[in-house]
Amino acid sequence: MATLDVQNVHTYYGNIHALRSVSLTVQDGEIVTLIGSNGAGKSTTLRTISGILQPREGRILLDGQPINRLAAHEIVERGVCQVPEGRRIFSRMTILENLEMGAFARKDRAAIQDDLARVFDLFPRLKERIGQKGGTLSGGEQQMLAIGRAMMAQPKVLLLDEPSMGLAPILVETIFQTVQEINRQGVTVLLVEQNALMALQVADRGYVLETGAIVLDDSAANLRENETVQKAYLGIE
């Protein structure tokens, strides 16, 4: 049974049909990436899974249990946590307060302290600036904070929306290494990226989304070799 199973999901923004029967699965412990151009519906897919949007048709199963009718906060409680696009850290809160907000849904105080230490292991730079306001951090640090904050919710499945957006290449590299590290620690990852090259390097499998529908799905290695993908997303002629 797949950890995350999205079945024929249709999502609308008002009358706009944004997702047309999207189906995808993420197995336990995998990194799966969803690539595609602007407006293809990548973020919409993530928002539908995390409950910020409700699908009009189709089902989303987490470990076999339907979650598509649940509110966003209930989905977080079940272990699916999203790092939203554009990071959306709490800019007037300090790093520590941001991370504590990440653990909002949890009650196990001792374990929260352990996870805080774990996040600081992943991102030592956050520890250096524990009292600094989120809004004064650089883009890369904000992305680290956004990922760290999501990790504080102890997710089974981490949904990452464009973690490379607006970051210098060297930082993108760091972020992706951390994503792999998080995955090694047992977190299943669904990664939405425009930077297809990076995404296909870290992912096990990938889906290609075009105008709201999945057009390709294969192992990341095969997708890297696929001519269409190379032309459209990897810039290889």
Place this chain on the structure above:
Amino acid sequence: MDDRRSTPDDRPAGAGVPAREGAGSDGRPTDGVAGGMAVAAADTVSRDVPEARRATASQRWAELSEQRRNRVLFAVFAIFVLAYPLIDRGLGWNRMGSMNPILVFVLLALGLNIVVGFAGLLDLGYAAFFAIGGYTVAFLTAPQSPLVQRGFQTDFWVALIVAFVVAAVFGVILGAPTLRLRGDYLAIVTLAFGEIVPRTFLNLEGLTNGSKGMNPIGRPHAGDVELLASDQVPWYYLILAILAFSIFVINRLHGSRLGRAWMAMREDEIAAASMGIDLVKTKLLAFSLGASFSGFGGAMYASMLQFIDPFQFDFSISIMLLAMVILGGIGNLWGVLFGGLLMGAFNFIWVESAANWIRSLSTNPGLGFLAAVDLNNSKLMLFGGALVLMMLLRPEGIFPSAQRKAELKGARAAIPVTVPGIEESLHDARQGEQVAGGGR
């Protein structure tokens, strides 16, 4: 003041370190400038103590003793408030009759601060809940009420609690349709509620006696002794007690889990939802708890005046309450308390005093034209002018919350010691600013 001088010179750099550790271990924000500066001092300055000592000595003392100074200020304030009736009589001010409504408005401003300051939901119709609180008590106790006419007159204390609950329920009822709205749209809908509610009371003549109002309204009592409308001093202490209780509760709310949820929601709703915060519940609780304190306020106000009609709750009340919140420092309980007192004094005391003074001047030869000036009529204009000045000179309020201060006055948050990577130059620049700012 004395103890500032007597503290050894090298304390600031040392004192900054525990402040930072405190922030890490107990999970609380280092509140206010003192904490922020202490962390900044520890980070930027500890390696170069002599320079820091020279650069910021006087200011650092001011910052570090802020908490102590606040405590002293609070004690002075509390004594003043507790002894006010004596002071008032001793100095012959005769302002007790104005102090009571001022305190009620402060209570209302504190309730509004929950909605606007804590949860970030701009509510322009808060007077609606004030009216609901007042009318609940009137409905339960006044002789014009159909309920009372059928023989169900309620005790004031019970009515007070009922008003609290009813206002909270209406907070949910009026909050529910606004759940999907933000910012301007929310403001417009709440504005409409602020108009609809008094109009409803005006037109439900069978229940509320319409424009003729309801009178007399039940009074608080202890045993057989009733508080008369003319007994201003006991009223004062009663309202003060309710105010103190409300401050206690609101202060606890602010630091609670719910308070943190409000703060997160105010900052970013999507992120808050991604953290597992139930937005519906959190918003409705803000509306409901915010409204409930105005239920207290309305009940006290109606009972104190012994009279209620729909015209007491017009739009200017909502705006004045909002101005109290903004003036004092949105989101900061103590700031709002102070802003409320200031605006209340302005509204109920100072304008009138100034008007009387001008009138007395007009008896002098050559100043006769002043007799035509009545400041009471231009109260709202003065009020608007004061707000404009305030926004220009001190937009964060008189006592801003720590966060707003940081936002509006340039971050005084901790700045890192060393910054590896590509952001180095930017942070160096910031650090330079920080030190320069500190030495000012």
